[in-house]
Amino acid sequence: MIENFDPVLLARIQFAFTVSFHILFPAFTIGLASWLAVLEWRWLSTGESSYAQTYRMWVKIFAVTFGMGVVSGVVMSFQFGTNWAAFSDKAGNILGPLLGYEVLTAFFLEASFLGVMLFGWNRVSPRMHFASTIIVAVGTVTSAFWILSANSWMQTPQGYRIGEAGLVYAVNWLEVIFNPSFPYRFVHMVTAAYLTTAFVVGGIGAFYLVSGRHQKCARVMFGMAMIMAIFVSPLQFFLGDQHGLNTLKHQPAKVAAMEGLWETRIGAPLNLFGWPDQEAEKTKYAIEIPKLSSLILTHDLNGKVVGLKAWPKEDRPPVWIVFWCFRIMVGLGVLMILTGLAALVLYLKKQLFEARWFHYWCMAMTPAGFLAVLAGWFVTEVGRQPYIIYGVMRATEAVSPVGAPPMAMSFTAFVLTYGFIFGAGTYYILKLIRKGPDSEEEVYGAHGVKKPPLLTGLVSEKGGPNV
């Protein structure tokens, strides 16, 4: 029975699952690492202990999340070959070096200094520890730089030529790395990661405010998160718009799918909601706002927007996924901006830390960033179908000679494993949240250990108990 499944479809589903699972962790740790660096800086410059307590609570959550990010990331580095061998062969000349640079400039940095960050408290000076936190934060952003460059090249390839056996060769590396969609995607994604973290931290801070625990730390968390919501959410809306205009220029079919537009029109309306029907080639039950699509995309009420029918049927992406994920992403973005506005108003009325309803609202917004990141990636990845390298190679030509049964088995294994691991990880993170920041006196160890933890020097151990 399994033999009858389409290996391409299975390879796609399996890859979509493992990569979607993986992106949840970087989306959170990129922002968290930078925030931890800010916290430690505030602590070192003010000496205020609530910063240190907040740091030490969140560094544990960071460690759990980072651990899950690492193990799901190692999987990704092999998935290009296991699922997309033909693609690896063809595009290896370009993507290989980009991924190689990611490992050399980011992965080793993060992995090595994470050890210092977690276990180095009594072995390095506070300055060196602060430096380690910054290095880890820089590492996470560097990693995003390379992987988004690679992804963006697959979306908007340039600086290459097709040579013998259909292999892709680099002609100009700067053009490859800084391909047209890369700057937009990089800025949009890193900002998304910062917002994801801000809403998680804000939600947890709100939880402590509501439950009346850890008030000092809760104010640090909630206050800093709301600063992000006020200033960065509107900025992200602008960056997203710029990214969209860039997509319109290089991948117009994706934008047409996002808008659910089938006909090429002057003064195209905006389909607020509706049901895009791939077979009937129209968006059913559409609620339209006249001319708005043209205004947004061309900044002109009577601008021309190309519809999906301009492409042959086999060159169109699955429209409803792109259409709906785009609305989910934008909707969540609007809610984030509203949250920021409400926070600003409450702050000016000096009720930010008192308005109970708003704290419940922020608790509800905790997963908003994750959902928006996933929805956004679905838009951009499904929207570039049927291509794996836009305009150069189709996903159907990229698959490995593996066959359906092993693909189906590995998919099942990944779903079970990730479900179990994710459940356990969430459980332990919730446990850390329930416990909250340590009180001041036991601030050094995670388990009430007051002396230097983990590894003690040779001398002190000789006198210790024989274990």
Next chain:
Amino acid sequence: MFSFESFLDLPLIWLCLIGAAIFLYVLLDGFDLGIGVLFPLAPTDQCRDRMMNSIAPFWDANETWLVLGGGGLFAAFPLAYAILMPALYIPVILMLLGLIFRGVAFEFRFKATRYRRLWDYSFHFGSLLAALMQGMILGAFVRGFHIEGRSFAGGSFDWLNAYSVMTGIALVFGYALLGATWLVMKTDGVTQQWARRSASYVLAYVGFFMVIVSISMPMINAGVKNLWFSMPMFFYLLPMPVLTAGLFVQIWRDLRGTSEYRPFVLSLLVFLMGYIGLAVSFWPWIVPFSVTFRQAAAAGSSQSLLLVGTVILLPVVLTYTAFCYYLFRGKASHEGAY
């Protein structure tokens, strides 16, 4: 478009670099996988805490060498990557699943109270599975792969046979030796005594399997036989098995003595000998016995670009890796996490 092809033998340089990365991975993740293999055999829970703490600051960076090996293979020899990954699909996926279960166990175990035992076993079986699969991948390598054109054309289970099972078990013991001798170095008291006993027990098995692999490789493959048993190669290569035998004797004596560092260092050398032996036998194949490393090499410009970065960054990586090992020197405690 710059390229160093005209004056550098790029494929050879990259073969050495990838070979070194994979070897470093085998050594570094070898000892922490080995600790996972030995984990449930430790006499007490405090011993287990110590074992875990002795590798907690390092495991993540150790595993990054695997990513460098995989990513580097993709970058420098994309054809080999594109053939080997589908050919080794099932063992690679199983290895990754094993690495997931053991990797998350580090963090979860520190946080767990009620389910700590669950993560003990997750760590153990994950490590065991990863080690076994890596050994079986080696076994599949020895037998070679069925290729047509530029892609793998064999079956999903070509890698599975009695020989690969044997090499799988062999590597499990090999990693256990690294793990046990690491513990001799990084712990004391009861844990160290137990590690010494385990190491000498495991050492016998490692020796046994090394002999089997060394005898079987020339028997399976005529090319390997010609290489090792032709004059004058035989005499050039003869020092290697002799030296290896000497290493075994010395480890055996050190484990009975008081030396704490030497068993680990000498075990690393045993691995080095085994690795060189395999490298010599596989030369010049990167996908045995169909694709040479020159055929699989990426374009000169691609190899050049990454070489620039590697020449600058690899020494930096090695420096701060060494710094971390220096920072967390000394004996591991069973207490606390962080």
